[in-house]
Amino acid sequence: MNSLRKFIERYQSLSNSDWKMIEHLFKSNSVNKNEFILREGKICRKLYFLEKGLLRYFIDKDGMEVTKFFTIAPYFFTSQVSFNNKTPAKENIQAIEDAIIWEISYEDNNKLLELKSWNQFARKITQEVQFFTEEILEELQSETATDRYIKMLNKQGDLIQRIPQKILASYLGIAPQSLSRIRRKQARS
Amino acid sequence: MNSLRKFIERYQSLSNSDWKMIEHLFKSNSVNKNEFILREGKICRKLYFLEKGLLRYFIDKDGMEVTKFFTIAPYFFTSQVSFNNKTPAKENIQAIEDAIIWEISYEDNNKLLELKSWNQFARKITQEVQFFTEEILEELQSETATDRYIKMLNKQGDLIQRIPQKILASYLGIAPQSLSRIRRKQARS
Numbered sequence: 001m002n003s004l005r006k007f008i009e010r011y012q013s014l015s016n017s018d019w020k021m022i023e024h025l026f027k028s029n030s031v032n033k034n035e036f037i038l039r040e041g042k043i044c045r046k047l048y049f050l051e052k053g054l055l056r057y058f059i060d061k062d063g064m065e066v067t068k069f070f071t072i073a074p075y076f077f078t079s080q081v082s083f084n085n086k087t088p089a090k091e092n093i094q095a096i097e098d099a100i101i102w103e104i105s106y107e108d109n110n111k112l113l114e115l116k117s118w119n120q121f122a123r124k125i126t127q128e129v130q131f132f133t134e135e136i137l138e139e140l141q142s143e144t145a146t147d148r149y150i151k152m153l154n155k156q157g158d159l160i161q162r163i164p165q166k167i168l169a170s171y172l173g174i175a176p177q178s179l180s181r182i183r184r185k186q187a188r189s
Numbered sequence: 190m191n192s193l194r195k196f197i198e199r200y201q202s203l204s205n206s207d208w209k210m211i212e213h214l215f216k217s218n219s220v221n222k223n224e225f226i227l228r229e230g231k232i233c234r235k236l237y238f239l240e241k242g243l244l245r246y247f248i249d250k251d252g253m254e255v256t257k258f259f260t261i262a263p264y265f266f267t268s269q270v271s272f273n274n275k276t277p278a279k280e281n282i283q284a285i286e287d288a289i290i291w292e293i294s295y296e297d298n299n300k301l302l303e304l305k306s307w308n309q310f311a312r313k314i315t316q317e318v319q320f321f322t323e324e325i326l327e328e329l330q331s332e333t334a335t336d337r338y339i340k341m342l343n344k345q346g347d348l349i350q351r352i353p354q355k356i357l358a359s360y361l362g363i364a365p366q367s368l369s370r371i372r373r374k375q376a377r378s
Contacts, residue, residue, distance in 0.1 A: 061331040070328060081320050090327075116305070123312040130319040131270050133326060138257060138279075140329045141362060142250040173330055 003051050004102055007074045012121040022118065025108040038093040043086055044079035046103040053099025054068040054162055057091050058170065067171035069136060072159060073099070076125055096163060145172040146182050151187065192240050193291055196263045200317075201310040211307065214297040220288040227282040232275055233268035235292040242288025243351055247359065248280050256360035258325060261348060262288070265314055285352060334361040335371050342375065 004026060005019055014022070026049065031037060040046050041058065054179055055071040057079075068091065071077045082089035083106060106111070112118040141146050147171055169179040176184065193215060194208055203211070215238070220226060227233050229249065244260040246268075257280065260266045271278035272295060275351070301307040328337050338361055349357065358368040361362055 021341075059327060059331065066331045067329075068323070068330060080323075098308060113309075116308070119305070119308050119312060120302075123308060123315060126312060126315045126319060127269060127273060130315055130322060133319060133322045134257070134269075135331065137322060137326045138248065140326065141257060142248065142255045186358060 003074060004049055007049065008077075008121055011124045013116050014117050018115050018117045021115065022112060025112065026102045026104050028100060028102045031095045031101050032095075033098050034096055035095050036092060037095065037101065038082075038089055038091070040090060040092050042082075043053055043087045044082040044089050045086075045106055046108050047076065047078045047083060047106075049076050050074060050100040051100040051102060052158075053095055053101075054097045055093055055095055055099065056163075056167060056171075057093055058081070058167075059091050065167075065170050066173075066184075067167055068135070070159070070171070080189055096167065140173075145174045145178070149179070149182050150186065192263060193238055196238065196265075197310055199310040200313045201306055202305050207306045210304065211301060214301065215291045215293050217289060217291045218250060220284045220290050222284055222287050225281060225282050226284065226290065227268055227271075227278055227280070229279060229281050230277045231271075233271040233278050234275075234295055235291075236265065236267045236272060236295075236298050238265050239263060240289040240291060241343050242284055242290075242346075243281055243285045244284055244288065245352075246280050254356075254359050255362075256356055258322070259285075259348070259352070259360070268339050285356065302336055315322075329362075334363045334367070337361055338368070339375065 005023070007024070008014060028051070031053070036039065037048065037055065049165040050071055050073045052073045052075065055077065057068040057071070058065050059068065060066075071093075077093070077122070079093065081087065089166055093138070113122065139151070143151070163171075165179060166176050169176040172179065174182075191212070194203065196214070197203060197211070217240070226237065226244065232332070239260055239262040241262045243262065244266065246257040246260070247254050248254075248257065266282070268278040268280055268282065270276065275295070302311065328340070332340070352360075354368060355365050358365040363367060363371075
């Protein structure tokens with residue numbers, strides 16, 4: 001089965017006619033490692049499905065990059081506020097690996113929202129994204145960078161291998177040197 | 190106009206028949222200051238609308254309270270993962286002020302999700318909550334407690350007056366004494 005349909009049907013069953021409409025409105029692209037899907041200050045005009053690859057969201061804070069979170073395929077993504085309100089994005093979205101990305105325009109997504117199935121799917125995935133964001137927030141509020149690193153190592157060990165050290169450090173909110181120290185200490189214990 | 194209807198119509202227009210159904214399924218209650226709407230470990234069985242008052246979400250981290258965020262009336266709230274998956278909540282919800290709260294059960298909310306208007310409303314408000322959560326996450330990742338306090342003071346000065354010092358400190362991730370110091374310094378400057 002098509003990977004986009006398969007992903008949607010994890011959340012919401014689709015009739016063949018609804019799927020035909022969805023398939024017709026999405027287009028797929030290849031994106032190279034390090035390429036930007038969105039730059040801060042631009043309006044995000046698309047809703048995306050990441051079929052393959054890994055992305056990061058980051059902001060520039062006084063010349064320092066802060067990585068907000070990662071999107072791991074297969075998953076949907078966009079710069080939500082920018083996409084919904086047509087305002088300049090406050091964040092960058094960058095591919096960390098070569099990626100395959102499907103996209104749909106704001107207007108075409110609105111057409112799909114007329115379908116009950118798509119509306120349900122959109123609500124469910126937004127809820128899940130909200131849950132993930134809350135989880136990261138809770139960790140940041142209550143755990144040290146070392147605790148967060150160990151948790152990631154246990155829960156998402158293979159993901160950690162795919163993220164460059166500098167980017168992982170900017171997600172944990174520490175200097176790359178501090179991350180090296182934590183890694184050495186973990187490897188010893 | 191009824192405050193619940195007024196709130197929903199900020200996001201999504203309602204036909205009179207849809208409103209009748211919504212009104213019929215919600216019940217309103219009074220909650221006293223300091224009362225718990227939800228305790229960690231319990232299943233959150235309701236979706237709520239806070240008509241009046243102020244709430245906080247908090248977790249207990251090794252005996253220390255960590256305040257995740259606040260809900261300011263009028264707004265919708267629930268413990269999302271617990272409510273959707275019927276799993277024990279990982280957080281507490283407590284009234285900081287006397288409150289008026291409307292509630293609807295999981296089953297009745299599912300009935301409402303059959304309405305296109307309610308489904309659209311649920312999707313839009315979930316998106317907004319996601320946006321607020323991301324904003325707090327971004328601040329936590331890139332700003333100091335002092336910066337966050339000053340920002341709150343400028344954007345939500347009246348809210349700060351309503352939150353007890355100890356709770357505000359547990360939201361900023363600092364000791365109450367450190368918050369007192371920041372406040373004295375701000376008052377002088």
